[in-house]
Amino acid sequence: MENIKSAVSIRNFNKKYKGFSLDVAALDIPQGFSTALIGENGAGKTTLLNAMAGIRLDYKGSMEFFGQWSDKDREKEENPVRELIGYTGPGNYYLPQWTVKQVEEITDMLFEGFDRRRFERYLEQLQIITTDSKGKSKKVNDLSDGNRMKLMLSGVFARQTKMLLLDEPASPLDPLMRDVLCDMIRAYIEQGAGENTVFFSTHNIADMENVTDYAIIMEHGRVVEKGFVEDLKEKYVYVKGEAEDIPMAEKILYTITKNKYGYEGMCLADHMNQLAGLDIEVSTPTLSQISVAVMKTNSRVNLQ
Amino acid sequence: MKAMKGYWNHTTLLFKILILLLMPVMACLVGILFGSPQTVDVVLYTSLALVAMLETFTDTWNFGGICNKEFKGSELIKSSVRGRQFYAQVLIADCVRRYGYFVLITAVIVVASFMQEGSSSLGYLISCILICSFTAAGSAMFAIAGSRFFDNYFGSLMLAYASVIVTAFLMAVLMLLSGFVGCVIAVIYGVAAGVVAVLLAYKKMERSYYDQTI
Numbered sequence: 399m400e401n402i403k404s405a406v407s408i409r410n411f412n413k414k415y416k417g418f419s420l421d422v423a424a425l426d427i428p429q430g431f432s433t434a435l436i437g438e439n440g441a442g443k444t445t446l447l448n449a450m451a452g453i454r455l456d457y458k459g460s461m462e463f464f465g466q467w468s469d470k471d472r473e474k475e476e477n478p479v480r481e482l483i484g485y486t487g488p489g490n491y492y493l494p495q496w497t498v499k500q501v502e503e504i505t506d507m508l509f510e511g512f513d514r515r516r517f518e519r520y521l522e523q524l525q526i527i528t529t530d531s532k533g534k535s536k537k538v539n540d541l542s543d544g545n546r547m548k549l550m551l552s553g554v555f556a557r558q559t560k561m562l563l564l565d566e567p568a569s570p571l572d573p574l575m576r577d578v579l580c581d582m583i584r585a586y587i588e589q590g591a592g593e594n595t596v597f598f599s600t601h602n603i604a605d606m607e608n609v610t611d612y613a614i615i616m617e618h619g620r621v622v623e624k625g626f627v628e629d630l631k632e633k634y635v636y637v638k639g640e641a642e643d644i645p646m647a648e649k650i651l652y653t654i655t656k657n658k659y660g661y662e663g664m665c666l667a668d669h670m671n672q673l674a675g676l677d678i679e680v681s682t683p684t685l686s687q688i689s690v691a692v693m694k695t696n697s698r699v700n701l702q
Numbered sequence: 703m704k705a706m707k708g709y710w711n712h713t714t715l716l717f718k719i720l721i722l723l724l725m726p727v728m729a730c731l732v733g734i735l736f737g738s739p740q741t742v743d744v745v746l747y748t749s750l751a752l753v754a755m756l757e758t759f760t761d762t763w764n765f766g767g768i769c770n771k772e773f774k775g776s777e778l779i780k781s782s783v784r785g786r787q788f789y790a791q792v793l794i795a796d797c798v799r800r801y802g803y804f805v806l807i808t809a810v811i812v813v814a815s816f817m818q819e820g821s822s823s824l825g826y827l828i829s830c831i832l833i834c835s836f837t838a839a840g841s842a843m844f845a846i847a848g849s850r851f852f853d854n855y856f857g858s859l860m861l862a863y864a865s866v867i868v869t870a871f872l873m874a875v876l877m878l879l880s881g882f883v884g885c886v887i888a889v890i891y892g893v894a895a896g897v898v899a900v901l902l903a904y905k906k907m908e909r910s911y912y913d914q915t916i
Binding site: 415451452453454455456472473474475477479480481483485487489490491492493495496497500501503504505507508509535553 | 704707708711712714715763764766773776777778779780781782783784785787788911912913
């Protein structure tokens, strides 16, 4: 990260809810890359994204955007920070009575860089309203969850932005549309020539892995792992072994899943030499396997 | 202009047809067709009370529940640097439009009613217009300010009925007072109601950025 510019630098961030505290001492979102924010439900992903987008302002700490503007600057109209950030969220994104037409009109009024032609092209390409006789007069509330997400994505991708903050964009989408979303994110990053950044939260790690360059894993309001996916894949090794080696492997592996035939789990690459002599099969883990292993280690969920 | 455009874009189609177009036309037509010095009281009170009730009830279509505890605001609006300004403009435009309509409807009914007679003084006509329009608008705005705390039609309906009673009662009382005093009270009442309604909704939007737990 030393030579890579940060789209957002977060320092000493703290947000308290009743019985929950989100603490991020230092976090940098690399500029020009696609970053996934992964974590259990209630880990603080949405709160962090909301704070970055300026939807929530009740936090302590500081944020710096694109190396130029602070979070205080973000609130001033003369600074283009909010114009450069496209945010979509699963909450009350649109007012329920709005129609698709109103969404277009109001987005146009709210954001300078909104391209109506591009928005309309997305509406057609993503088949949001073309199958409906009501067309653009269809109410947002009458759209399915998937179509509502597609509408939000159309809105942000139709704008001139430098960073997209997408909260759970894949969750309501079907597998085909998730693939389309990955293509859109990839194209956005490529068009930006190192300037465009995407920061998204997801539970659908496997579907989004091929578009994830950098991953941040959160648990209980804390960042417990972060890094470029390629580096994480070098840091962790996926190991399978025989049942008789379980007692030994248990002491060494980062996480382990056992059954009567053997075990499998994640091992830190640095600890691999301790497994010498055991009959094991090793492979490069997927981001999904790494995330689950990290979450398992840090989770408070306990089924035993 | 921008405020009116924002307001126009924010309102639902049914509201545009029913309230922005049909309602004032109908109210004015009633005034023109049935207004006379003998019937002006009935026509005016009935029309304005009905308009106040309709305005209160249909506000739910555009701003339903925006002062409710559960209302979180629109994240699209909140994510824009112009979001607060847009929201304020929409609320103010709504309020100004409402006053404009009440004054227009009252003026048409009063003028149409007294035109035939021609003996009423200009001062009386103006005080009549000011008292009736601002009283009705004020009652509607107070009812609307209250109804925005409800996210269902029941609350709005109850307050819409209340606005009818309050409008009729206040208009009758203020018309009994001398012209100038009645006008001043009506204008203060009307403007205060508008300010309260706009401020309540705007403050709620402001508070949605914070949850006061920090």
